[in-house]
């Protein structure tokens with residue numbers, strides 16, 4: 001699929017179920033290969049991913065609901081829990097610190113670069129899932145859930161959570177996107 005077709009196909013899908021149109025292994029391969037191929041500053045390889053499925057997927061969303069003590073609706077949480085799984089995106093701050101020591105001139109930018117690389121990974125996996133007809137959305141319950149997630153998955157203190165991506169079968173596709181006047185945002189100059 002060419003890049004524009006792929007980007008067109010990627011949408012925020014909230015209405016998901018746990019029926020996959022492909023083998024789970026294809027999704028895991030997509031996630032592993034994307035993580036390997038995505039560029040990152042200083043080639044530091046700071047991105048980390050945990051993919052929760054099955055009982056862990058259910059427990060994750062129940063825990064998120066509990067951490068928010070009723071401030072997020074049960075219905076919304078259940079819509080994410082109904083998905084096949086959730087991809088948790090992190091970067092490892094130990095890697096960032098190591099690179100900061102090596103390149104002190106860039107000290108203040110390196111954590112931003114780690115986030116940028118994580119974002120590149122997110123768009124790639126999100127688009128790759130769409131190509132497989134798997135729906136997904138991106139959620140940010142961090143930083144409120146950070147401690148719970150670290151405890152639940154027994155993670156190092158250095159793991160910084162950046163996003164949660166529930167994915168699964170598409171129950172209801174997204175509405176058509178409105179066309180915009182892109183010349184307001186893009187200029188070509190000579």
Ligand SMILES: Cc1cc2nc3c(=O)[nH]c(=O)nc-3n(C[C@H](O)[C@H](O)[C@H](O)COP(=O)(O)O)c2cc1C
Nearest residue numbers: 010011012013014119137138139140141163174177
């Ligand atoms: C960096 C980033 C953060 C986002 N955070 C959330 C979020 O926390 N919750 C949510 O429901 N959608 C979130 N979204 C999804 C956007 O709302 C969505 O991409 C946008 O409305 C365009 O819709 P589309 O994804 O269908 O093209 C986020 C998207 C991006 C790129």
